[in-house]
Amino acid sequence: MDCERVTELLMSSTYAIAFTGAGISTASGIPDFRGPNGLWRKYSPELASIEYFERNPKGFWDFYSLRMRGLFEAEPNKAHYALAELEKLGLIKAVITQNIDGLHQKAGSKNVIELHGTMRRCYCTNCGKSYDSKEVLKIIDQGISPPKCSCGGIIRPDVVLFGEPVKGIYEALNIAYDADLVLSIGSSLTVYPANLIPQVVKEHRGKLIIINMEETPLDEIADIVIRDRVEEVLPCIVENVKKLIG
Ligand code: NAD
Helix, strand or coil: CCHHHHHHHHHHCCCEEEEECHHHCHHHCCCCCCCCCCHHHCCCHHHHEHHHHHHCHHHHHHHHHHHHHHHHHCCCCHHHHHHHHHHHCCCCCEEEECCCCCHHHHHCCCCEEECCEEEEEEEECCCCCEEEHHHHHHHHHCCCCCCECCCCCEEEEEECCECCCCCCHHHHHHHHHHCCEEEEECCCCCCCCCCHHHHHHHHCCCEEEEECCCCCCCHHHCCEEECCCHHHHHHHHHHHHHHHHC
16 A cells, blocks of 8 residues: 555645545445445436436435435444544645535534535425425325425435536635645546546646545546555555654
C-alpha cells in the first residue's frame, strides 16, 4: 500500500478535498451500485428513476423503502471516521459525496456536500412539506403506499433520481477549482457530472489520488492509484499523519 506517499502529498497540500462514492459505505453493509455485489446487478436502475416514480409511485416505494430501511441500520465504518479525523486535523477541507446515506455526517465530518441528496429526508411533491424519512416509513408501515402528505400529495425521498439534475454541482465545482489535491475514495468514477470533480482538480494542476478496489476511467491521469479497501487505507493515512505531527 502506498499510504506513506499519499500522506506526504496530503501534508504538503494547502486545500485538499475528498470525493466519495458508494465504495466507502460497503464496509457499513450498504451495497454499491456497480461493484461485484452492486445493487444494479440485482435490480434495474430504472427503479430509481423519476420516470418510474411518476408512473408507478407504489412500485417505486416498494423498492425504495427497502433501501431506506437498510441505510437506516448502517453505521459509519473506519473509512468515514478516518476522513472526519483528517478534516479535524485541518488536512481535508471538504467532502463531496455521491452517497445519500448520511454516514459522513454521522462520523463527524462537518463540511459535506451531498451531490445526490439525502435519504434521511423526504418531501411532498405537491406542497413541498419536509418529512423525516423515519416518519415516512411509519406511514408505509400503516399500509399507506405510496405515502401521502396531509395535503394529499405524494411524498418522495429528497434524493436525486435518475433523470434529475444533480444538487450542489456548482458549489462542488467551485470547491474543486480551489483544490490542489483530491482523494477519490470508493467511486467507479463513471457517474456524470459528479465525476467532473476529480477531473477539474487535475486540470487545474492539482493532484489526483484514487483509492478504489476496481479500475476506473481516470486511473491513467491519477498521480497515485491504490487498489485496496478504503477502510484500511484511510486509517493508515491518519496513523501516518499522527506519527508525523507527533
Ligand atoms: P459505484 O457502485 O459505481 O462504484 C463504487 C466503487 O467502489 C466500485 O468501483 C467498487 O469496486 C468500489 N468499492 C466497493 N467497496 C470498496 C471498498 N471497501 N474499498 C475500496 N473500493 C470499494 O458507486 P459510485 O461511484 O458512488 O457511483 C455513484 C452512484 O452510486 C451514485 O448515484 C450514488 O448515489 C450511488 N450509490 C450510493 C450509495 C450510498 O449512499 N452509500 C449506495 C449505492 C449507490
